[in-house]
Amino acid sequence: MPPRFAAPDAPSLPLHVVEEEAFADWRATRPAAEAAWLTATGFAAGLGEVALLPGTDGALAGAAAGLGNAARRARGRFHLAGAAARLPEGVFHMETDLAGAALEAEALGLLLAxxxxxxxRAQTPPKAGFKAPAGVDAARVEALAAAEWLTRDLINTPASDMGPEALEDALFALAARHGATASAVRGEDLIARNFPLIHAVGRAGPQAPRLLEMRWGEAGPRLTLVGKGVCFDTGGLNLKPGESMGLMKKDMGGAASVMGLAQAIMALGLPLRLRVLIPAVENSVSSASFRPQDILRARNGLSVEVNNTDAEGRLVLADALALACEEETDLLISMATLTGAARVAVGPDIAPFYTDDDGLAAALTSAATDAADPVWRMPFHAPYETMIEPGIADLDNAPRGGFAGSITAALFLRRFVAQARYAHFDIYGWQPADAPARPKGGVGQGARAILGALPGALGL
Structure with missing residues (x-):
């Protein structure tokens, strides 16, 4: 169960949030005994430092948490989250000069921690709880935390318990919690309903491939989210080496991210019409596996030469994007753990995105800063279009040469989009090492930036 802030009337102790630059002035305002204690313990408000403050009766009177200096703060996020693990049992309220987006981000970090x-395996959570800081919309921050919880849980669950069937169950459960409707097209019905690429990729798996759909909202602008739901990716007949296959339970990170985003949208009651599409498959090896040099016909009629069965994510997304564009939508967004090339370009911490809409790009970039959810715009570079045209078919799913792999994947997806307002996120979905508010494991990327951009992008 995602954490919530303590009740506003709960007894609490102060957590003084102090920047290194302001420490001397702040210490001068404290009682003499407390100032002496801070000096004796060596607390100087460095980033991550925590000092417990004793009362005159020997009981805990509060705590101080250091924010360090501006240069150190610029090198990270969720700075107070590290303090949460070092505080004793009890409820704390923040006393801080932080305000606006910076304060909301720190409050969110305390919950995410x-x-x-x-x-x-049983895990021990932090002992301390927190009140929502004054000026922060507690319900919104709690909704963001719950959305991130859902995304992390889905990614962290191994394929033995999170195959296409379980992912379908999770989407249906999400729909039930929020009064949405959900449906699925499974197995051979994918052929009858014209989803040939989803069927081809998933037909070798132990569970039938499927196209999942959820709808919510009766009025307002239309938002369509498409998430890659490859529940495990062996690479197919182009089998991955062991070290590359080790994290492939996270290859449904796009689906997990759009489900978390959808949960936040519904929990916050945004005035829009939401549609979620998830192609859910396993890319497995069997006698039914699709093969290199197979030519497949996509839902929109384009032919695709398969030059690497490990470039399967763009195939299943292609059918889903084509379906998304068969009805009017005001904004279409796809999210996928699509390419290693994106990680080479920007590393694991940044979510690169592609769009031809400059206004949408600006909104996403601005919202990402406020939400402590870093993104970076990448180009739909038209001169590279020839790289995805093999000659024998309309498209090549895996151009040779190794150059611009994230860009060519994004260009491939754009061929299946028949409307202008589109953004594609090529996310990693994994935190490789523990960081404040982000333990090693599955992590959401880009969803908070998208959520923050929606009011401007859709005129909400």
Whole structure:
């Protein structure tokens, strides 16, 4: 269960949030005994420092948490989250000069710091709880935390318990919680309903491939989210080496991210009409596997030569994007753990995105800063279009040469989009090492930036 802020009337102790630059002035305002204690313990408000403050009766009177200096703060995010693990049991309220987006981000970090993936092993959460800071919309921050919880849980669950069937169950459960409707096209019905690429990629898996759909909202602008739901990716007949296959339970990170984003949208009651599409498959090896040099016909009629069965994510997304564009939508967004090339370009911490809409790009970039959810715009570079045209078919799913792999994948997806307002996110979905509010494991990327951009992008 995602954490919530303590009740506003709950007894609490102060957590003084102090910047290094302001420490001397702040210490001068404290009682003499407390100032002496801070000096004796060596607290100087460095980033991540915590000092417990004793009362005159020997009981805990509060705590101080350091924010360090501006240069150190610029090198990270969720700075107070590290303090949460070092505080004793009790409820704390922040006393700080932070305001606006910076304060909301720190409040969110305090909730995210309590995340533990405990499905298979008991985990010990932090002891301290927190009140929502004055000026922060507690319901909104709690909704963001719950959305991130859902995304992390889905990614962290291994394919033995998160195959296409379980992903379908998770989407249906999400729909039920928020009064949405959900449906699925499964197995051979994919052929009858004209989803040939989803069927081809998933037909070798132990569970039938499927196209999942959820709808919510009766009025307002239309938003369509498409998430890659490859529940495990062996690489198919172009089998991945072992070290590359080790994290492939996270190859449904796009689906997990759009489901978390959808949960936040519904929990916050945004005035829009939401549609979520998830092609859910396993890319497995069997006698039914699709093969290199197969030529497949997509839902929109384009032919695709398969030059690497490990470039399967763009295939299943292609059918889903084509379906998305068969009805009017005001904004279409796809999210996928699509290419290693994106990680080479920007590393694991940044979510690169592609769009031809300059206004949408600006809104996403601005919202990402406020939401502590870093993104970076990449180009739909038209001169590279020839790289995805093999000659024997309309498209090549895996151009040779190794150059611009994330860009060519994005260009491939754009061929299946029949409307102008589109953005594609090529996310990693994984935190490779523990960081404040982000333990090693599955992580959401880009969803908060998208959520923050929606009011401007859709005129909400």
């Amino acid at each position: 309590s995340y533990r993936f405990d499905r298979y």
